[in-house]
Amino acid sequence: MRLPRDAFYERFYFQNRPVIITSMFDSWPARERWNFDYFRARCGDAVVEVQFGRDADADYEINQPALKRTMRFRDYVDHVEQSGVTNDFYMTANNASRNRAALAALWADAPPIGEYLDAGAADAGFFWFGPAGTKTPFHHDLTNNVMAQVVGRKRVLLVPFTDTAHMYNHLHCYSQIDGGAIDVERFPSVQQARMIECTLEPGELLFLPIGWWHYVEALDASVTMTYTNFLERNDFGRTYSTFQEL
Numbered sequence: 001m002r003l004p005r006d007a008f009y010e011r012f013y014f015q016n017r018p019v020i021i022t023s024m025f026d027s028w029p030a031r032e033r034w035n036f037d038y039f040r041a042r043c044g045d046a047v048v049e050v051q052f053g054r055d056a057d058a059d060y061e062i063n064q065p066a067l068k069r070t071m072r073f074r075d076y077v078d079h080v081e082q083s084g085v086t087n088d089f090y091m092t093a094n095n096a097s098r099n100r101a102a103l104a105a106l107w108a109d110a111p112p113i114g115e116y117l118d119a120g121a122a123d124a125g126f127f128w129f130g131p132a133g134t135k136t137p138f139h140h141d142l143t144n145n146v147m148a149q150v151v152g153r154k155r156v157l158l159v160p161f162t163d164t165a166h167m168y169n170h171l172h173c174y175s176q177i178d179g180g181a182i183d184v185e186r187f188p189s190v191q192q193a194r195m196i197e198c199t200l201e202p203g204e205l206l207f208l209p210i211g212w213w214h215y216v217e218a219l220d221a222s223v224t225m226t227y228t229n230f231l232e233r234n235d236f237g238r239t240y241s242t243f244q245e246l
Helices: 007-015 035-045 071-081 093-102 161-166 188-192
Strands: 018-021 047-052 068-072 126-130 137-138 145-151 155-159 169-171 195-199 204-208 211-219 222-227
Touching: 007 018, 007 204, 035 071, 047 071, 068 071, 071 126, 071 188, 093 126, 161 188, 161 211, 195 204
Parallel strands: none
Antiparallel strands: 018 204, 047 068, 126 222, 137 211, 145 204, 145 222, 155 195, 155 211
């Protein structure tokens, strides 16, 4: 169901509570248009940035700057379409600085969700695209986020920030726990974490509050748009200037 602006901010944003919301972007052209053939026809010759070689690096998210590669978008689309289940390559928010310009023609298909977001903000959203099996390891963000699931499904594990003591935080905002195969013998305290599991379906919007740990795994070839340009304050990361390596 739709969630009005005031209800969203009062019941979830300001209370640091996650929620799945439906019917908020049913009118997006992306819901009907976005598929492999459309991507190739619309932006096929654009040169985009992606991550490759993730399977060979256990710390693929931490080391993602070393895994960047540029290629034509149509070639990347072919990789996604022809691959099986794999986490070896993925286009994520970390590739946004180049891809927002390269894939600008797609942005009109996903207009701002004005009920919650500032349409005039410089942040135009982040484009995530990859095959089934792509993963985002357990971490927490320094902003509130919202995920708009456009194509495919994603499995999401969530843990409240108040359970950080059980999440084996080892570097910056990352956990040592593999959300895809949780090892309770190695990390016994994780059993005390209040873990929520959900499957995000196409057309659903997931609000991820700041500080909440989350693990995301694509169950299908998927496309997700994420946003941080909320109408209320969301610049907390500016004051997070240092971290301790443990």
